Amino acid sequence: GENVEQHPSTLSVQEGDSAVIKCTYSDSASNYFPWYKQELGKRPQLIIDIRSNVGEKKDQRIAVTLNKTAKHFSLHITETQPEDSAVYFCAASVTSGTYKYIFGTGTRLKVLA
Amino acid sequence: DVKVTQSSRYLVKRTGEKVFLECVQDMDHENMFWYRQDPGLGLRLIYFSYDVKMKEKGDIPEGYSVSREKKERFSLILESASTNQTSMYLCASSSGPAFLYEQYFGPGTRLTVT
Numbered sequence: 001g002e003n004v005e006q007h008p009s010t011l012s013v014q015e016g017d018s019a020v021i022k023c024t025y026s027d028s029a030s031n032y033f034p035w036y037k038q039e040l041g042k043r044p045q046l047i048i049d050i051r052s053n054v055g056e057k058k059d060q061r062i063a064v065t066l067n068k069t070a071k072h073f074s075l076h077i078t079e080t081q082p083e084d085s086a087v088y089f090c091a092a093s094v095t096s097g098t099y100k101y102i103f104g105t106g107t108r109l110k111v112l113a
Numbered sequence: 114d115v116k117v118t119q120s121s122r123y124l125v126k127r128t129g130e131k132v133f134l135e136c137v138q139d140m141d142h143e144n145m146f147w148y149r150q151d152p153g154l155g156l157r158l159i160y161f162s163y164d165v166k167m168k169e170k171g172d173i174p175e176g177y178s179v180s181r182e183k184k185e186r187f188s189l190i191l192e193s194a195s196t197n198q199t200s201m202y203l204c205a206s207s208s209g210p211a212f213l214y215e216q217y218f219g220p221g222t223r224l225t226v227t
Contacts (some may be wrong), residue, residue: 009153030212032212043218093210099209101153102172104155
């Protein structure tokens, strides 16, 4: 079945450094890849997404890259700040005629001041 | 602004009880979802619905059922709660297919089964 692998499971960086989270998907027909951020005790919220016809998308300090050939996509956060500390989930759309995503297992990012 | 609400933030139930988790969205969204969130396992889809009275199994439907009698409301039912169903349950909604639209999440219900 469809699967999304996410690495690393935990990531600690110094404030101001960059953070990279990587995901690999199995369904070569997946065409939408959102990233959600979940702060402690709060609901997941979409922070950025990318569609399969685009290789890279940037929004201020965050960017997502997509490599369709290798079936992987990555989240890049530059100049990390303490408020970036959260759990990040990647997801990939399923193309078997349904309306769902498959989520990765999450990455807990800690930004150390 | 999309609002997804869940009936309880915290719930404690006994083994064997029937449990109802309610989710309501106020944006006339077609699609609604129930996920279970466990440490190290991420968000796993239990059931989803793309229309009133329509439902489809997700990846882990065993032990759960759902009901969607009205467009704005999607209920998750644990017919006979077990301790391995202790978890955080998240409801979500979207206005269209997953390959086009983001999902909006509720605040979650932390269920403990003793």
